[in-house]
Amino acid sequence: MTSPAEHTRLQAVDGPFFGDFGGRYVPEALVAALDGLTEAYDKAKVDPEFHAEIERLGRDYTGRPSIITEAPRFAKHAGGARILLKREDLNHTGSHKINNVLGQALLTKRIGKTRVIAETGAGQHGVATATAAALLDLECVVYMGEEDTERQALNVARMRLLGAEVVPVTSGSRTLRDAINEAYRDWVANVDTTNYIFGTAAGPHPFPTIVRDLQRVIGAEAREQMVALGGLPDAALACVGGGSNAIGLFDGFLDDPEVRLIGCEAAGDGVETGRHAATLTAGRPGVLHGSKSVILQDGEGQTVPSHSISAGLDYPGVGPEHAWLQAIGRAEYWPITDSEAMQAFALLTRTEGIMPAIESAHALAGAIKLGKELGPDATLLVNLSGRGDKDVEQAARWFGLHPEDDA
Amino acid sequence: MSALTAAIDAAKAQGRAALIGYLPSGFPNAATSHRALRAIIEAGVDIVEIGPPYTDPVLDGPVIQQATAAALASGVTMADTYAAVSVVRDAGAVPVVMSYYNLMLQRGLDTFARELVDAGAAGVIAPDVTPDAAPEWVEAADAAGLDHVYLVAPSTTAERLALTAQASSGFVYAASLMGVTGERASVGEAAERLVADVRAAGAERVCVGLGVSTGEHAAQVARYADGVIVGTALVKCLFDEDEDAAIAAITEKARELRRGVEGHVEAHA
Ligand SMILES: Cc1ncc(COP(=O)(O)O)c(C=O)c1O
Numbered sequence: 001m002t003s004p005a006e007h008t009r010l011q012a013v014d015g016p017f018f019g020d021f022g023g024r025y026v027p028e029a030l031v032a033a034l035d036g037l038t039e040a041y042d043k044a045k046v047d048p049e050f051h052a053e054i055e056r057l058g059r060d061y062t063g064r065p066s067i068i069t070e071a072p073r074f075a076k077h078a079g080g081a082r083i084l085l086k087r088e089d090l091n092h093t094g095s096h097k098i099n100n101v102l103g104q105a106l107l108t109k110r111i112g113k114t115r116v117i118a119e120t121g122a123g124q125h126g127v128a129t130a131t132a133a134a135l136l137d138l139e140c141v142v143y144m145g146e147e148d149t150e151r152q153a154l155n156v157a158r159m160r161l162l163g164a165e166v167v168p169v170t171s172g173s174r175t176l177r178d179a180i181n182e183a184y185r186d187w188v189a190n191v192d193t194t195n196y197i198f199g200t201a202a203g204p205h206p207f208p209t210i211v212r213d214l215q216r217v218i219g220a221e222a223r224e225q226m227v228a229l230g231g232l233p234d235a236a237l238a239c240v241g242g243g244s245n246a247i248g249l250f251d252g253f254l255d256d257p258e259v260r261l262i263g264c265e266a267a268g269d270g271v272e273t274g275r276h277a278a279t280l281t282a283g284r285p286g287v288l289h290g291s292k293s294v295i296l297q298d299g300e301g302q303t304v305p306s307h308s309i310s311a312g313l314d315y316p317g318v319g320p321e322h323a324w325l326q327a328i329g330r331a332e333y334w335p336i337t338d339s340e341a342m343q344a345f346a347l348l349t350r351t352e353g354i355m356p357a358i359e360s361a362h363a364l365a366g367a368i369k370l371g372k373e374l375g376p377d378a379t380l381l382v383n384l385s386g387r388g389d390k391d392v393e394q395a396a397r398w399f400g401l402h403p404e405d406d407a
Numbered sequence: 408m409s410a411l412t413a414a415i416d417a418a419k420a421q422g423r424a425a426l427i428g429y430l431p432s433g434f435p436n437a438a439t440s441h442r443a444l445r446a447i448i449e450a451g452v453d454i455v456e457i458g459p460p461y462t463d464p465v466l467d468g469p470v471i472q473q474a475t476a477a478a479l480a481s482g483v484t485m486a487d488t489y490a491a492v493s494v495v496r497d498a499g500a501v502p503v504v505m506s507y508y509n510l511m512l513q514r515g516l517d518t519f520a521r522e523l524v525d526a527g528a529a530g531v532i533a534p535d536v537t538p539d540a541a542p543e544w545v546e547a548a549d550a551a552g553l554d555h556v557y558l559v560a561p562s563t564t565a566e567r568l569a570l571t572a573q574a575s576s577g578f579v580y581a582a583s584l585m586g587v588t589g590e591r592a593s594v595g596e597a598a599e600r601l602v603a604d605v606r607a608a609g610a611e612r613v614c615v616g617l618g619v620s621t622g623e624h625a626a627q628v629a630r631y632a633d634g635v636i637v638g639t640a641l642v643k644c645l646f647d648e649d650e651d652a653a654i655a656a657i658t659e660k661a662r663e664l665r666r667g668v669e670g671h672v673e674a675h676a
Contacts, residue, residue: 025536027466029560029585031567079579171472172462191562287509287536288463289590300485301513393601396555 010254010330015203019327021294021320024204025287032182033191038206040111045213048134049359050106050171057102058217061135062092065221066215068229068381074364078371081378084233085308085354086222088385089153095357095386096245097128097220101197105215106193107134111277115194119150119183121176122312122359123155124386125199131223132162132197140164143182145175148311173305175239176315180289198298200242203318212247219252222381231379233237236261238383240280240333241312243319245385250331263322264366268307277306278404279318280326280333293320309338309394312359312386340365342398345388357386358394411531411554411577414453414501415612415633424629424668426529428661429456429505429638430645432491433483434474439650440493447641448500451665454634455495456532459488461507466534468485468589470639483532485514489526496527502575503556503629505532508541520551530554530577537567538574545574556580558603561597568608578612578634579605583619590639591618599631625667633669 016022018072021353024034044050058064070088075083088096101118110117117137126142133140142159146168149156160168180203187196201211219236226232236253238246241261253259268276276282283294286301296304296316306316325331344364349355356364360383367382374380388395396402408416418425418476433589434440437534444455449594460475460483467475469631474676478487488504504523510543511533523531532555538545538557554577559568572579581602595618600611600612615628616636 014643023540025540027535027560027561028537028567029582031537032564065569092481172476177463181463185468185587191585235434254638264470287512289465295509297509297513299513301461301509302479303509331517 004152009373011215015209016323018324019324021292022205023292024290025292026204026290027071027188029188032189033187034204034206037107037109040107041206041210044107044110052101053106056100056160062098062102064217065091065265066090067221067380068225069354071348071352074348075371076214077347077351078345078368079374080376080378081371081374081383083228083367083371083380084241085248085283085382085384086218088218088383088389089356090362093124093128093131094118094217094246094389095124095128097107097125097199098131098152098210099217100199100214100246101125101128101132103195104210105138108197111195113193113195113262114226115141115190116197117141117143117186117356118141118197118199119176120316121145121197122310122357123148123152123159123390124312126164126166126217127155127162129197130159130162133164134162141186142166143169143179143186145169145173145179147174148176151394152311152390152391175306176311177317179320180370183367198317200244201247202242202289202291202293202317202357208291209323212251214252215244217250218383219250223252224250228383230340232259233379234374235262235330235378236381237262237264237363237366238358239264239313239359239385240318240322241315241359242317243322245383247319247321249383254330261330262366264331264362265333266310266313266362267306267337269307270337271335275307276335277308277314277316278335279316281335285323288317290399291320293318293323296380305368308364309341310358313362314356320331334366334369337367340383344368344393345395346399349388356384357388358391409554409577410501411454411503412612415514415578418453419633423670424638425453425614425634426451426625426665426668427454427456427634427636428452428641429458429636430641431458431471431475431478432488433478434458435477435480436481437490439645439653440491443645443657444491444494445498445573446654447661448498450497452500453535454501455505456503456505456636457488457491457495458505459510461510464507468639469585470643471588474642485510489522490551492523492526492528497584502528503530503532503554504528505640506536508533508536508615511544516547517550520547521604523656524551524553528553532580534558534642537571539570544635546579551608558582559601561585561595561601565604565608568605568663572605572608572610579610580636581605581615581632582615582617583615583618586617588617588638590620594619594624598628602632608637622663623672625664626670626672629668629670635664637664648650
């Protein structure tokens with residue numbers, strides 16, 4: 001076979017634009033900071049020392065490579081397909097978010113800034129940022145929607161114990177989107193000292209590229225592991241909030257057209273109810289939070305509030321690379337409702353003794369559907385992006401198992 | 408010459424800076440907001456920025472956030488902005504629109520520009536987009552005969568000052584400080600320097616905004632800038648639930664600012 005020309009490789013597409021999506025739509029006040037970050041990142045990218053440091057932290061701190069676990073008892077409920085889990089939940093701090101944060105925190109040191117800010121939904125990105133700040137001696141402020149501080153109270157306490165300041169955001173929908181707005185406001189005012197560690201593969205250039213590159217390790221490891229286990233999967237599935245764990249997984253298989261890529265979005269109460277966060281299913285192109293992508297919006301361009309049981313997926317936007325992969329037909333995006341995700345959550349917990357994050361449970365629910373469709377010959381790779389510890393209280397309430405329910 | 412540059416030059420001919428006021432459309436309701444627009448124009452505001460409310464106003468502080476969120480909740484749409492533009496024009500001042508970019512994009516850039524011209528607007532300030540990021544807006548605005556105002560900030564590099572000065576028409580909006588809209592105790596020290604730098608980079612008319620709150624601030628800025636832009640200090644007056652009191656307060660604030668741009672510094676008690 002002749003090797004395809006480098007420019008036809010999807011993996012080589014690097015931003016600022018992914019097809020029609022991406023770019024940098026930001027206030028002038030932030031342009032200098034984004035230019036500085038781009039420049040620092042371009043230098044770091046070709047610096048072996050930077051890569052060695054990321055690799056060292058990945059191995060000695062995060063616990064990489066993350067293992068792959070086969071889930072045969074779970075798979076019985078998914079048409080008997082072979083189901084393999086990429087265990088990002090076993091990473092230090094409990095999710096894939098740490099992969100991105102360590103790299104961006106190192107970059108912060110390189111540009112000589114001493115303070116980091118972050119937005120967080122489920123709290124996993126906030127916890128990871130607070131952790132990296134503790135490790136690398138940075139001041140850390142995390143913005144979190146007030147509704148999310150309530151449903152993810154445990155993570156608020158974790159961040160505070162790690163020495164971060166957590167600021168509950170009371171404006172707008174009081175969720176992830178408003179936390180991002182507030183982080184931007186902080187950044188505009190404090191850009192001299194402060195780097196914004198963005199938590200997902202969205203936002204203005206260079207964030208979608210940096211976050212994708214730092215999460216790429218998921219797909220790179222998984223591809224090698226799959227080959228060692230007998231071959232590439234028929235499909236790779238991941239949940240999609242802003243899209244960082246999904247792009248990290250997909251990236252490894254972008255140029256393997258035989259591998260279906262399926263992103264599982266939060267359909268909340270159901271797409272037809274309007275109470276959902278299924279951006280790529282029900283959104284239209286527009287500009288939100290600094291890039292052109294697909295967003296949930298009304299006819300005038302006002303962002304529509306999203307809804308999901310999962311704080312980490314409760315976002316009316318999505319990263320531009322996903323909008324592009326959908327537009328060119330390389331990836332599919334499926335809506336998964338709250339109750340489908342919670343069923344998958346319970347199923348994995350009961351059949352395999354692995355409690356997933358509610359976010360990741362959306363990808364598991366996608367695997368159940370696809371497994372039933374494809375049957376026992378199929379091999380499905382699912383990114384288990386995080387563990388469910390933070391969701392115990394919420395899940396217990398959902399299933400009526402909370403101690404307070406005994407009363 | 409556009410209506411916008413004419414208004415700035417007319418003020419200059421009177422030996423003062425132009426006074427530019429910002430109000431969100433439809434706050435606290437259509438009738439009161441129209442009354443407020445007429446009142447500040449009567450009190451001496453030359454140019455009025457109308458802000459269509461947006462769900463994600465990343466460059467606004469708490470006061471304007473609260474006003475625009477209330478306006479959105481009460482059902483304000485782009486039609487209300489067009490109506491406010493016409494009110495300003497009919498009251499004899501120059502209307503410009505300060506809009507977040509997605510609202511413009513969803514309207515369709517060409518449609519938006521044409522509709523604004525029909526309503527009587529002279530220009531658009533797009534605070535969350537730079538001219539190099541969306542040259543298509545510059546084209547659409549030029550085709551409709553609408554000025555396109557862009558911002559510079561204390562962080563703007565020399566290269567970008569030149570780019571922005573070149574791409575702006577009407578005036579260049581110099582942000583007095585790094586931050587979001589809201590009242591401040593003093594005008595940022597960086598402002599005067601920034602105005603000088605952006606003039607040196609080729610800008611003909613430079614107006615200063617962000618944090619300008621009092622007549623004293625206005626007088627200070629008027630010494631070096633072509634226009635003084637005030638938002639939060641005016642918007643704040645409209646939170647008074649007694650409509651007549653709100654109108655009285657905003658009128659008084661506009662007069663104080665007008666005396667400021669004329670160089671009459673208030674003696675503080
Ligand atoms: C465990 C987990 N998975 C997924 C997500 C969604 O983010 P992304 O789409 O960027 O992977 C989050 C976000 O908080 C998360 O905590």
